[in-house]
Amino acid sequence: MKPLNIPIVALGPGSQTGSDDEELIYPDLPKEMNTYLPPPLPEPEELARAPQALETLQRIFEHLENSRTDTTARFIDVSGLDGPQRELLNQVLGEGEVSIRLHGEDEWLIQESVFAGVWRVSHPASKLDRIEIGSIPTAVLEHGLVGAAPALAVPDQAPPDGVINARMLLVELAGKQATYRSGAQPHVINLSLLPHTAEDLGYLETTLGQGHTVILSRGYGNCRITATGVAHIWWVQYFNSVDALILNTLEVVDVPSAALAAREDLEDTAVRLREVLEAMQ
Structure with a gap:
């Protein structure tokens, strides 16, 4: 019988070339991840001095509970809150992952709270200060594209040297x-x-x-x-x-x-805010 000439390919330990001391090089990836931490709860005497702040938190929770059926914009004006009320509200809401700035002639400053989908929206020119509940504040959609070109015009002339794609x-x-x-x-x-x-x-x-x-x-x-x-x-x-x-x-x-805050984020926020409100009772 004529022998078959089948090439043998070495596999497994010891079959690879190179030194055993060589290390694989990986790109540096983020080593930390921001996660939800319950906010520090106010003392009972602080709550007693800030009933409007507590009422605002309750209204936020109600909007979150109705988010599955209520598709209208959900705003809560907090520009009229005094010092203690505002301080307690800021303490509970904290600062979350997303910050937004709409700059130019009409400036808006937006900060997500530690509760995903609950946003603090400020318009310095009008002294507007409100809380908005949703995937993204409406100011981003209504004012963020002001002045943008409606269409992209690709230049007719040849691109500069070095441009390939x-x-x-x-x-x-x-x-x-x-x-x-x-x-x-x-x-x-x-x-x-x-x-x-x-x-x-x-x-x-x-x-x-x-x-x-x-x-x-x-x-x-x-x-x-x-x-x-x-x-x-x-x-x-x-x-x-x-x-x-x-x-x-x-x-x-x-x-x-x-x-964007996803629907799942808003649902989680409703659960977390309910826990906070129950702890503050």
């Missing part, structure tokens, strides 16, 4: 942005997975421009979300613990999901 990406973005409708599925371009140069990034930044909304989410590492100068096109960047960029995307969407 940016023009094709702009054509893709322009097509998706032109057909995008509010509430539709987002279109995401992951720049981290595409070959690109520093000139590509510079050309994209120059062509897209800068909008008036900046969102910082500090859940797992840091996520910086910036509105471009074109409506519904956002730049989303994730950084690790040493502030190195680990994910870089362009998204065509109303607001990127990294900034």
Whole structure:
């Protein structure tokens, strides 16, 4: 019988080349994650001095309980609260993961509380100070796109030297942005997975421009979300613990999901706020 010539491929321990002392190199990932911590509860005498703050917390809870059926905007004006009332409210709400700034001529300052989906919204020009319950404050949708170009115009002239992929990406973005409708599925371009140069990034930044909304989410590492100068096109960047960029995307969407409180977040918030209110009784 003629022997079969079957090549043998070495597998298993001892079959790999290289020194046993060599270490695999992994990118640095975020090492800390922000998690919910119950807020410090006020003393009974503090509660006695701040009945309006306690009433406000109860109204927040009622809005959360009705969130499954009530789709209208849910606002609570707290601009009239005095010092003790405001201090207790701030103590219980605390500061959560997401901060938002709408800058320019009409500035809005927004901070999520430790209860996901419960936002403190401030408009310094009008002295407005309110609490809003929902996935994202309405000010982001109503004022965040003011001044943005309604469509992306891809330059006709040839791009600068060193640009290899940016023009094709702009054509893709322009097509998706032109057909995008509010509430539709987002279109995401992951720049981290595409070959690109520093000139590509510079050309994209120059062509897209800068909008008036900046969102910082500090859940797992840091996520910086910036509105471009074109409506519904956002730049989303994730950084690790040493502030190195680990994910870089362009998204065509109303607001990127990294900034939104999901329905599950609102349901968890209702449970947590109920526990806090029960402990304060």
